[in-house]
Amino acid sequence: MTSSQSKQQRHSYILCxxxxxMDTMASPPAPEMxxxxxxxxxxxxxxxxxxxxxxxxxxxQEEFVDWYFRVTNSDHLTNLKAKMKRMCDKSEIKKRHFYxxxxxxxxxHEFTNRESPSLDARLGIAKEAVPELAMAAAARAIADWxxxxxxxxxxxxxxxxxxxxxxxxxxxAAHLGLRPAVRRIVLYLRGCSAGHDAxxxxxxxxxxxAGARVLVACAEITLPAFAAPDxxxxxxxxxxxxxxxxxxxxxxxxxxxDTGHPVEHPVFHLVSASQAIIxxxxxxxxxxxxxxxxxxxxxxxxPALARDSVERxxxxxxxxxxxxxxxxxxxxxxxxxxxxxxxxxPTGRAMLDGYEAALRLEPGxxxxxxxxxREYGNLSGAAMIFVLDELRRRxxxxxxxxxxxxxxxCEWGAMVGIGPGLTIETMVLRATxxxxxxxxxxxxxxx
Ligand SMILES: CC(C)(COP(=O)(O)OP(=O)(O)OC[C@H]1O[C@@H](n2cnc3c(N)ncnc32)[C@H](O)[C@@H]1OP(=O)(O)O)[C@@H](O)C(=O)NCCC(=O)NCCSC(=O)CC(=O)O
Numbered sequence: 001m002t003s004s005q006s007k008q009q010r011h012s013y014i015l016c017x018x019x020x021x022m023d024t025m026a027s028p029p030a031p032e033m034x035x036x037x038x039x040x041x042x043x044x045x046x047x048x049x050x051x052x053x054x055x056x057x058x059x060x061q062e063e064f065v066d067w068y069f070r071v072t073n074s075d076h077l078t079n080l081k082a083k084m085k086r087m088c089d090k091s092e093i094k095k096r097h098f099y100x101x102x103x104x105x106x107x108x109h110e111f112t113n114r115e116s117p118s119l120d121a122r123l124g125i126a127k128e129a130v131p132e133l134a135m136a137a138a139a140r141a142i143a144d145w146x147x148x149x150x151x152x153x154x155x156x157x158x159x160x161x162x163x164x165x166x167x168x169x170x171x172x173a174a175h176l177g178l179r180p181a182v183r184r185i186v187l188y189l190r191g192c193s194a195g196h197d198a199x200x201x202x203x204x205x206x207x208x209x210a211g212a213r214v215l216v217a218c219a220e221i222t223l224p225a226f227a228a229p230d231x232x233x234x235x236x237x238x239x240x241x242x243x244x245x246x247x248x249x250x251x252x253x254x255x256x257x258d259t260g261h262p263v264e265h266p267v268f269h270l271v272s273a274s275q276a277i278i279x280x281x282x283x284x285x286x287x288x289x290x291x292x293x294x295x296x297x298x299x300x301x302x303p304a305l306a307r308d309s310v311e312r313x314x315x316x317x318x319x320x321x322x323x324x325x326x327x328x329x330x331x332x333x334x335x336x337x338x339x340x341x342x343x344x345x346p347t348g349r350a351m352l353d354g355y356e357a358a359l360r361l362e363p364g365x366x367x368x369x370x371x372x373x374r375e376y377g378n379l380s381g382a383a384m385i386f387v388l389d390e391l392r393r394r395x396x397x398x399x400x401x402x403x404x405x406x407x408x409x410c411e412w413g414a415m416v417g418i419g420p421g422l423t424i425e426t427m428v429l430r431a432t433x434x435x436x437x438x439x440x441x442x443x444x445x446x447x
Contacts, residue, residue: 045206046266046432048213049252050389051140053133054097054245054376055221061093061377068241071105072112072228080232087242092349092370096245096377099129099221112228117291122224126161131171133248134159134219137385138176141215141250146263149177152252154214156201158187158194158381161221163289172217191287192345193419194218194381195249196273199427202253203270210255218382219248224294240296243348245377249385267392268413271428274317278309281422306418307354311337314359314414317426338362341410341431343387345417346373355416368394384415395431 059067065085069075104125110116134157142149155178157169167186172178190197195218202214222244229237256264284299314337337359344355346369356366368390372383379386395409415427 044269044271045203045253045255047251047268048254048256048264048266049141049145051137051144051250052386052389053136054247055099057098057101058095060095061088064088071102074228077229077232080229083235084238084242091243092374093377094374099246100223100226114228118293119291122293123163125223126221127164129221130159130161130219131168134168134172134217135175137248137250138215138217141252145252150179151213152178152182152215153212154183154205156185156198156216158198158218160189160380161224162188189287191420192347192380192417193423193425195384196417196425200273203273206253206255213252213254215252217250218385220380220382221246225296227293236297239298243378245379247376247379247382249382251385266432269430271430272321273427276313276424278305278422281305284422285420303350303354305422306351307358309424310355310358313424313426339410341413342366343391343415344369345383347378347418
């Protein structure tokens with residue numbers, strides 16, 4: 001048998017297996033996909049350095065409900081407070097970091113006064129805070145990469161906390177000493193898709209230009225959305241207040257391989273990226289800037305919608321590839337999604353539970369995402385970079401935690417996230433076993 005015949009057989013075998021799984025899925029059929037856009041990089045871009053940062057102020061989840069209702073003068077909304085307590089108790093979040101503090105909220109009455117416009121004040125703070133956080137993470141990513149900042153050719157900055165021009169890219173470029181001709185892009189208001197968008201852009205740039213070194217910085221603060229509840233019925237504001245946290249993640253991406261520049265050590269290859277819009281779900285996750293700040297609306301059925309669509313999206317993302325990636329190399333029996341490592345966006349505990357159930361994942365396969373959720377909450381656009389950093393840390397021995405096992409460390413993996421649309425974002429990754437063994441990833445730092 002020729003190798004191309006064997007590849008074809010393997011391909012059909014896995015396709016057939018995947019279709020069988022789809023047929024036997026116990027859950028209702030996934031909503032119709034109206035758009036699938038799979039992109040393969042011409043040459044494989046790789047993550048060459050990672051850095052993260054969080055603000056110093058940290059609130060434990062068990063104390064958050066009392067804190068939030070006190071600082072927003074909402075203690076009279078007793079039913080809502082009890083509901084938020086139930087949300088927080090079930091969130092599996094231990095703590096979150098915030099740029100804002102009780103003192104900052106107290107000195108801006110417009111943030112908690114339901115009648116006062118507050119957008120200018122919120123954006124004024126975000127204008128300073130976002131570049132500050134992004135710079136801390138980016139400096140770490142560049143140090144981790146090992147080459148001078150002036151070797152960065154492109155800069156991609158993403159945030160949901162901003163609406164300025166010039167934007168945080170300019171401050172970042174100047175502060176980090178990037179070359180004046182660095183090519184800059186800023187992405188605003190992309191929800192949790194922001195991290196995927198930024199990484200996909202970097203992958204496409206680096207995939208088409210071997211000399212490109214793209215600095216990606218995703219920075220999020222929740223202050224633009226921080227507000228008092230409007231009344232006992234305002235549960236959808238609560239879910240955002242209960243789950244989201246502040247932080248920044250940065251990576252350097254380039255089309256390097258293990259034999260490239262002597263100081264460059266690929267951590268993860270970015271192989272291909274896909275986006276799928278779930279038809280009829282345009283209003284399920286929305287973000288809108290208004291005079292009272294940034295208003296999120298997250299429908300209660302988002303975890304179920306994502307759970308019922310994720311397998312179909314992954315099949316569509318993997319089929320265009322040589323599916324030897326998706327098995328033991330010969331497409332033999334027993335292949336399952338457990339043969340991949342997983343970087344799921346930690347948008348919420350119910351989301352991770354849904355992915356785990358839909359893909360029949362073994363316990364521990366989502367340990368990196370669960371740890372990021374537990375330690376930081378939902379970091380929106382910055383979260384995926386924290387998960388990549390955590391996966392790397394675990395790959396090299398972890399830090400002795402209960403989940404420090406290596407069960408998630410297959411060679412091939414997938415990143416999965418969700419964003420407004422509803423959009424399901426996927427990226428196929430390949431981990432390397434390069435000479436960065438022993439790098440433990442960046443610890444959270446204060447900006
Ligand atoms: C909030 C949870 C931890 C609660 O856990 P459980 O669902 O297991 O528990 P539960 O069903 O008893 O819910 C507890 C209470 O929270 C309420 N509740 C749950 N989700 C809600 C929502 N989206 N809006 C309003 N209320 C909600 C329930 O009605 C219930 O109220 P009561 O107790 O009164 O009956 C979980 O639902 C979760 O992890 N949700 C994920 C949230 C999510 O969709 N994340 C994606 C965000 S989108 C995103 O991140 C992308 C982007 O921004 O672009």
